[in-house]
Amino acid sequence: MRARDLSSLLAEGVQGRRVLVRSDLNVPMHDGVVADDARIRASVPTLLRLTTAGARVIVVSHLGRPGGERRPALSLAPVAQALGEALGRKVAFCSDCIGPEAEAAVAGLAEGDLLLLENLRFHAGETNNDAHFARALADLADDYVNDAFGTSHRAHASTTGVVPWLERAAAGDLLLGELEHLETVLAPEHPFVCLLGGAKVSDKLGALEALTTRADVLCVGGAMAYTFLRAQGRPTGASLVEPSRVEDAHRILAAAVRAGGQLLLPVDHVVAERPAPGPYRTVREIPDGWMGVDIGPQTARAYGEACARARTIFWNGPMGIFEIDAFGAGTRAVAEAVADSPARSVVGGGDSLAAVRATGVGDRITHLSTGGGATLEYLQGLELPGLAALGRRA
Ligand code: ADP
Ligand code: MG
16 A cells, blocks of 8 residues: 555545544543643644545544453543544544444444544454454544554554555654654754653663664663663662663663764762652762662753754653652753753653643743654664554654
């Protein structure tokens, strides 16, 4: 199948066609209410273009990790309501994504109508990419649009399995916009500065490896920094170190030297007795029994200076346990520095975006990527199954 964009699909015509749209409506919920509708609003343009062109639009998404079981707390019903408000029109909802009920709901759609189906992951077949499930989903529609970049690194039924069973497949506007912004990071203007943080080296090993050789400066923070410090034989106290990744950290440090880039590690730390509110202090060497919970102010300054000189910045992963206010200063300082820099800046990752929003600098960052894992894989140059299914590659 040749690669299509939403615009070419619309040019070919969608009037009266049943179009299955894989959106990313995986929003944070709080007591059955949508807590942040950013992803819902981001999904609107593609849906509006389709309804305006007279398509019968069938929207599917996952919400959370119900593990193949019907979990009422993870129902998309409240999202249908919020999506209706964002679109300014009624969105029908069906409490199953396949089967007779879904078939009846689709049969009732008039041209320009919109239907949201229940959480795909209430069926194990979604994440298993089960052929029967994929076929049942695909049979609801004629054409397919993928607008969910954040799940395109997963070969799930709704991202890959359905594609062969639908007549035409296209990339949605949100997904295309994401690729355009990530392109500027894949072919960056130099200096190219990367900031990587978060919990584990093991989560981001591939990204660390790829970005070490591509970035002019790679600033490492968060818990993963301590595995690197251990590799250098520095004291790490009770910090989260992944002993099985110390060798990898060694190799990455050596690769950075060979590539002629700079890999910066924290030179000072905020340490606490436990990863919870309580006593803490700033140190240059982590004492026994204390754990690193944030980069120190001197480190934040150094990372900030690297950002100030950059032409391109990519940031994923908080610099510390930013959910606890006292351990969030390093992450906030980096967010400010990324926003203040004249560089093109891309920030990706659920927690990283939460940190950016909490700091109130989101509108001064060039692009807030909807992908976490997908963004990291794309920047490594890996083939993303959901994109490959549309005939696109990194
Ligand atoms: P993202 O969602 O942006 O990709 P991650 O999920 O990889 O980011 O990492 C975020 C998590 O890392 C946060 O929950 C944060 O508390 C944790 N974290 C950051 N620094 C530390 C640290 N020093 N010790 C323990 N956890 C940390
Ligand atoms: Mg996260």
